Amino acid sequence: MPTERPPANRGGTRESHVVGKRKKSEPRFVFIPDENASIGDLLLRAHLQPLTREEEGELAVKRDEAWHTLNSLNPSIAWKALSGSLNVTKTLPTLDSEERDALQAYNDCLNEFVEHNLRLIPFVIKKYGLETEDMPTPDLFQEAYFGLQTAARKFDHHEGTKFSTYAVRWIRQSIQRAKANTRRMIRLPVHAGDYIKMIDDAELRFVQRYGRSPTLDELTSESHLEREVVKEYIGYKYQVTYLDRPLQVDGDTTFGDLVASDKNTEEDGLKHVDTPDIIKEIRNLLDEREFIAFLGAYGPHPKSNRQLAKILGTRPENIHTYISRALAKLRHPTAVDLRIKFFGE
Secondary structure, eight states: OOOSOOOOOTTSOOOTTOOOSOOTTSOOOOSOSOTTOOHHHHHHHOOSOOOOHHHHHHHHHHHHHHHHHHHHHOHHHHHHHHHTOOOHHHHGGGSOHHHHHHHHHHHHHHHHHHHTTTTHHHHHHHHTTOOOTTSOHHHHHHHHHHHHHHHHHHOOGGGOOOHHHHHHHHHHHHHHHHHHHHHSSSOOOHHHHHHHHHHHHHHHHHHHHHSSOOOHHHHHHHHTOOHHHHHHHGGGGSOOOOTTOBOSSOTTOBGGGGOOOSSOOGGGGGGGSOHHHHHHHHHHHSOHHHHHHHHHHHSSSOOOHHHHHHHHTSOHHHHHHHHHHHHHHHTSGGGHHHHHHHHOO
């Protein structure tokens, strides 16, 4: 196990020894009491004055000394604390007195860095225009706080850089990554989001210049990316939606109701069978919720999932579960004849 603290990461990017991703064990940010607070209100609460360069240097020395002491006593705990994966509150009672004092001293130094630089959070959000409707203000400030915590752990005063200059990079990166993770229903890697942004920007420039959408080759030339890269990532631009998503025009109509099918539906089998008798047999096979959901999906009078959810007093997402259970029972070997009669298979 190495005995020296690794050099700080000056560029705001991850290194092999650093766990840059926020861990669930990190304390949640309690700086914001209400979600309607404006950035101006939050700025007034960051009342502590920033540290001078000399004070930052002294505090960084104390932090490093505390970490080296902890590393000599308990290397595993020391490296977890450095990576940000340590839950200090739960760990302190499990340590002996020397380890507890070292960890508490290290954590106090980090907290002092953070508390004297809370003003950076609203400053960075305002300067770089990071406010968004996709992320509530409390979540936005919380993610920025995690970036500030990371900067406090990695700051190296020997580089001659003020802590505020260094921390801005981590705060900005933390917010941007959080927004990228919450913007889409299916999360994309960060590099994929960067490619998509480059393609979108190139497409917008082309449309503004020529008044039409670009072809694949034109988009490749405009974005200065390889053709295969553009071809691969252009499909990721489109957002995923639910088939059960209600349409604003009609509350009872879902998006899935308007999607056409190119194959025969199971309902077509009902035209050639004695429906009442078969439905009675299916009723005896299924429980009440499964039967109502199944009949609403495949019966002679189909209903949307939202309508079925109202009847059953549940959420539309649960209708899929009831239908799946019903179909599973109809696939059982003992129900083969019933399934064939109903669906005409």
